Amino acid sequence: MMKRFALAASLVLALAACQDDQLSRGSTRHLVPIPPATMALMSTKGMSKEDPILVRAYKKESELEVWKRGSNGKYALLKTYPICRWSGQLGPKTREGDRQVPEGFYTVTPAQMNPNSAFYLSFDTGYPNAFDRSFGRNGGDIMVHGACSSRGCFAMTDQNIAEIYAIAREALGAGQRGFQFQSYPFRMTAENLAKHRLDPNIGFWKNLKEGSDTFEVSKDELRVAVGRGRYEFNVDPDTASLVAQKQRQDEQEVADLVAKGEKPIKLVYNDGDTHESFREALANVTGVSDTKLGYVSRTEGISSGPRQIALDDSGREKIEAPSTALAFASMREVPASQPESRPAESRAAVTQQTAPVAVAAAGSSSQETPFYKKMFSGVTDLFSTSSAQPVAETVQVAPAPAAKAVPQKRAQAPAKVNVAAAN
Secondary structure, eight states: OHHHHHHHHHHHHHHHSSSSOOOTOOOOGGGGGOOOOHHHHHTTOOOTTSSOOEEEEEETTTTEEEEOTTSOEEEEEEEEEEBBBBBOOOOOOOOOTSSSOOEEEEEOOOEETTTOOOOEEEOOOOOHHHHHHHHHHHOOOEESSSSSOOSEEEEOOOOHHHHHHHHHHHHHTTTOOOOEEEESSOOOOOHHHHTTTSSSSSHHHHHHHHHHHHHHHHOOOOOOEEEEEEEEEEOOOHHHHHHHHHHHHHHHHHHHHHHHOOEEEEEEEEOBBOOOHHHHHHHHHOSSOOSSSOOOOOOGSSSSOEEEEEEETSBBOOOOOOOOOHHHHHHHETTTSOOTHHHHHHHHOOOOOOOOOOOOOOOOOSSOGGGGOOSSSSSGGGGOOSOOEEEEEEOEEOOOOOOOOSEEEEEEEOOOOEEEEEO
């Protein structure tokens, strides 16, 4: 009975909101040093563990970047980490319980670091900030934490949050009062802006891009204020001129893409997403029993990525009939002796093996290959130790029956792929 109660309690914890219940007191995992390989990387980039940091996160690409200020006084990218899970849709968080990951500019102080997190380790992003409160937005406890489960948080693997936490701990311990946390719906590229130009949030996202552009130009922490219902960025005249020049170039690139036929789209997520590396691991590996996998929330929502919906010029969903070529491509031979009035379930007799398609993440703002794309040797490389219950996800494929002698053409029923996933 006690064992069942403990199991149920652990499941409730995994499904709960991103709240830290201080269940890990007495642990020393918050004192684990920065890995030697990361220390060596800092050295090659002219950084030390005491230098200030800055964090940037991108929901669509499911990536989190850690930047450090180097000996030249400018911030440079240290490392890019894959986000294991985020929830909701693209767009800002507006209220408690909406499962949305916030977007905007936040500050993480030493008081927001939680060494006793129920989710291995964590830090509070600082939502809601002054901008959010000016719109009456509520909610809280929005974390970056371990365990691959999210209800409005950025969930990393335990191994990655341990490293990020250690890097932040050393910077804050050396005197940094708080590090900036920049959260974006996607990388602010001309292609992304062209595709999402008709989204209701585009005005807000262009305001976020002003901050992104300012950081890209200055490579310095943003000085953020709130006024007139928007973020305002205090910069010197020279930086302001360079930012304006970059914005003009980007706007021209967006216009060129639209002129060349770039279609407006909307991405609809079942409930957030995961980085492509985790989706591939979950989809392609069957019978996973390694405890390193841990609990993964709502695997059915991340197995295939978001749906891409084409929009018309007014921003409404565009209904497009399938092309003739696609219709003929879906034809197959069926026995003439079988009447077309058969039940639909018997007509859909063939299940084809379908390979999962991973959504490609946009590249990092640096030209180097992110470290996690060099480390694939199995699922155990992607996930670190977790005490939660492991999740297995398998794809079951039914064999195709042999065709009979006299065929006739008709449209094929959609293939069925059964994905077994724990909730």
